[in-house]
Amino acid sequence: MDSASSDSRIPRVIVLPRGINVGGNNKVPMPALRDALARRGYTGVRTLLASGNIIVPDPGGERGADTVCDAVRECMDTDFGVAVDCVARTDTEMRDVLAADPFGKVAVNGSRYLVTFLSAPLSPELVAEYEATDLGPGEYVFAGREVFTWAPEGVLSLRLDYSRLAKDAGCAATARNWNTVAKIVAAL
Numbered sequence: 001m002d003s004a005s006s007d008s009r010i011p012r013v014i015v016l017p018r019g020i021n022v023g024g025n026n027k028v029p030m031p032a033l034r035d036a037l038a039r040r041g042y043t044g045v046r047t048l049l050a051s052g053n054i055i056v057p058d059p060g061g062e063r064g065a066d067t068v069c070d071a072v073r074e075c076m077d078t079d080f081g082v083a084v085d086c087v088a089r090t091d092t093e094m095r096d097v098l099a100a101d102p103f104g105k106v107a108v109n110g111s112r113y114l115v116t117f118l119s120a121p122l123s124p125e126l127v128a129e130y131e132a133t134d135l136g137p138g139e140y141v142f143a144g145r146e147v148f149t150w151a152p153e154g155v156l157s158l159r160l161d162y163s164r165l166a167k168d169a170g171c172a173a174t175a176r177n178w179n180t181v182a183k184i185v186a187a188l
Contacts, residue, residue, distance in 0.1 A: 010044075011061040013068040014092040014184055016117055018084050018162070018174035026082045028052065031070075036079045040071060048187050049180065051106065055187060058090075065090050083171035087117040091188045098185045102141040103150040107113040112154060113178035116147040116162045120171040135160045 020026040037045045037056070042097040044057040054070050063071075069088035077083045089097070097115055106111035122130075126140045138158045141148040147165060151158050155177075166173035176184070 005153075011058045011060050012188055013056045013063070013065045013088050014091065014094050014188075015052075015054040015056060015072040015086050015088045016174050016176065017054070017072070017086045018172065020052040020082060020084055021050045026084055028076055028080045028082050033076065033080070036075050037072065040075060042068070042071065046187065048184055051119065051180075053176070053180065053184050055184070065093075077186050085119075085166070085174065087119050087172050087174050089117065094181070094188065095185055096144060100143060100146075100148070100179055101174050102143070103139065104147050106139075106188055107150050107178065110154075110179035110182070112151045113157070114149040114151065114175045115178065115181055116149065116165055116173055116175040118145045118147070118169060118171050118173045120169065121145050121148070122165070122169050126168060130160065 011111060017028075020028045030050060030052070033054070034045045037054075042056055046055040047053065048055065054072055056072070058064070058068060065088040069086050073084070073086045103113055105125065121144045122142055130140065130142065136159070137153045138160065139150045139152070140160060147160075149160070155161070162173040162175040
């Protein structure tokens with residue numbers, strides 16, 4: 001984890017950008033991002049892994065997840081020329097995701113167990129459509145603004161990934177593997 005430790009009693013917002021620092025594209029250096037956010041009044045920001053898991057203190061919960069997410073997205077665009085979708089969760093919501101763990105008894109490899117974070121819940125009609133479709137070889141649990149996926153044959157074998165979910169639902173989406181979700185929660 002980068003940056004200093006902080007008081008765990010202060011509410012936090014976790015901002016999850018889609019596709020930064022992957023394969024040499026959309027480069028956003030985490031130390032520079034923390035500095036740029038500090039100049040905007042977001043102090044005590046921490047980052048986890050280069051792929052962009054940004055933990056932003058929100059004292060009193062006054063700014064809220066959407067405002068913090070918008071500020072991070074705007075900062076990356078303005079300061080680094082990287083315009084990507086971002087999804088945000090509060091620290092409580094992220095802990096709830098980890099606690100839900102619908103594939104905990106079958107997912108034996110955390111890198112093949114994914115959570116797709118959506119900016120809006122899937123409609124019941126879209127969930128019903130997915131449930132009526134053979135999406136194998138993966139298994140899916142649709143839970144509000146999260147889609148849990150167990151991909152025993154690897155993530156490249158999936159027919160329903162975060163890109164398709166975002167397109168079908170008309171919202172922002174990004175995915176993290178279970179190992180990363182656990183690391184984020186441990187860092188809170």
